[in-house]
Amino acid sequence: MQSDAELIESVLAGREQAFELLIKRYERSVRATALHVVKDRHLVFDIAQESFLRAYRQLGKLQQPAAFGAWLLQITHRCALDTLRRRPNETPLELDENLGPLLEDRDGQLEEDKQQLLAAVMQLPAAERQVVMLRYFGDHTVKEVANIAGRSVGTVTKQLSRAHRRLRHMVEELYDAS
């Protein structure tokens, strides 16, 4: 499996189809990041599209191609915030308050426990968030995650284990609070 850095090198060398692999690799992570911010599934497609396009335009500026994943998700977060700001008279708080009816939407707003877990994932440090998303959203093995992110298997294992600990702690906190 090619690493992110190798795929980026290919894109910059003019092989744009390599970017398709990056989209497939990160699609769920990007969608999840957008969904976490806007809480509205109907906005997610546009945000995801804009995020990938922004990333594509800026690829030449990326100094550390191995950090592509974390960088892309940061871009997504910002795109999602921009989308919210452009929506008149709506704030994330109001969207939260309106979550009830959305939850009944057949298109499937995330269930509450999933939203909470997603919120916890989003609070992880970027490097940990990236490996968690690749491992569980992209369904890659630890070795593949290591290849993709350009890190050693040991580092990824450590990051995953630290992320599990943090997530367990955060989920328990949320449960206690509710």
Add this chain to the structure above:
Amino acid sequence: MPPENNIEKRLRELGEAVGNDDSLTRAVMARIRTGQIAVSDEDSKSRIQLTTRRFIMNRFAKLAIAAAVVVGIIGGVSFLGRFGSTAYAIEQTIAALHNVRYMHIAKYDKAGNLEDERWEEIDPNGYQARYRQNTPSRLFYVVDDLKTVMVYHASKDKNTAVLSDRKNRSYTWHAAPGKMFDEIAEGKPAYAVVAENVQYKGRPAHHLRAVAFDTDVYVDPQTKLPMAIGDYEVSFEEPPQGTFDIVVPEGAIVVDKRPGATSGPEPQWMVQEREKEQAGELAQGYFEQGRRALGAGEYAAAVKALTKTVEISPGRNWAWFWLGVALYDSGKYDDAIYRLTQVIEMISENGGGMSIPSYYLARAQAYQGKGMADMAQIDFETALPKMIESLRNVKAGWSFDLADDPLRCADGMRQDCHGAPTAEQSLIMMINRLRVFTGQNFGYDPNGSAEQKERAIAAWEQWAKDSGRMKFTPDAKLIPLP
């Protein structure tokens, strides 16, 4: 029953619930393949310009820019009237406000129900005298007749009227309603005229922008008085008879805290709230302890105290922030990023806040410490517009000053702390900050002429448009603070 604790299984289920399909890939690749989008080194520059373009596309765009230019040119008071191009000047509103006796503000929800209402009597010096607050959305009512303050908690489970000596308890919406705009007369660029003769809810109005507080204000063209400030409708009629009279609602439990008064035992809910308040005080104690430790360079102690603060009172954003800073200063970049991410998420989820650019800047520094230059650059670009804006309007940069100074008397801290920097100090601090984060130096000299200072500020603005690249330079040459 607690949620299932198998994190790995739950994460996989979450990934499946988020979902994916080929249409996204097809849509993105179609735009790439048709040449609509190309890889560019210049994108950082175009993105900053894009932000400007979005602003231009705003419905008030041209006039807002005109106002901003005026703010920039005169470097202080933003009166379009001084340039003779318009009939209205904010000075008229200031003068009109000085002559009003009462102020009535009201806020309604989307269905038109009253959420919050205040009546303020204004004394001859412009300050609040008698006061009434009706907040039905929270079943909370206050009357202040200048001697006694009555707070009535109207919910069924409380139904309690608390009487206090005015010296011990006070409520305001604006403590000096007759002088709200007076800071303009002191030369602070607090408001800009956005547009004249617009419509506000079907009525003619002038539109102002409270630059420093990000709030829209609408002024009645006839009276020159504000008719809306933010979400509040404003008017200046005399209140109905008895508005400021203290009348205990029939059947209410009365808790009289005035000196010499005798009162029965406090109801249970008040005891519980006091305990909560005590927990808040405990958190405040740790918060101040943590800030003092951070200010003294005792990072381990700061981390300990600030961790306790957020455990007791998790809603304190500045406690999370300084915890992140203390971790950064301890060299624990991963943990610093984690904590700073938490506070950024917390604020973003609540609709954003004025302090958020300074949190992004701190995280940019933490990413830099970790060697993640691209992530640092993204955070830096998020903070940069507010940094540049504050070169013209120092108030816009207050959160950066606070973020650099845990020993500021703010957020409840009253002892062993110091006041806010002056406007000039604040400007120099921002220029120093920019020098450290960018490695650029455009030669601002606090003793130089107005033209020289203007040239330096304009150079920073131009640089932000052209480049905006972060280059962390801790040994940058700094301007001494006056």
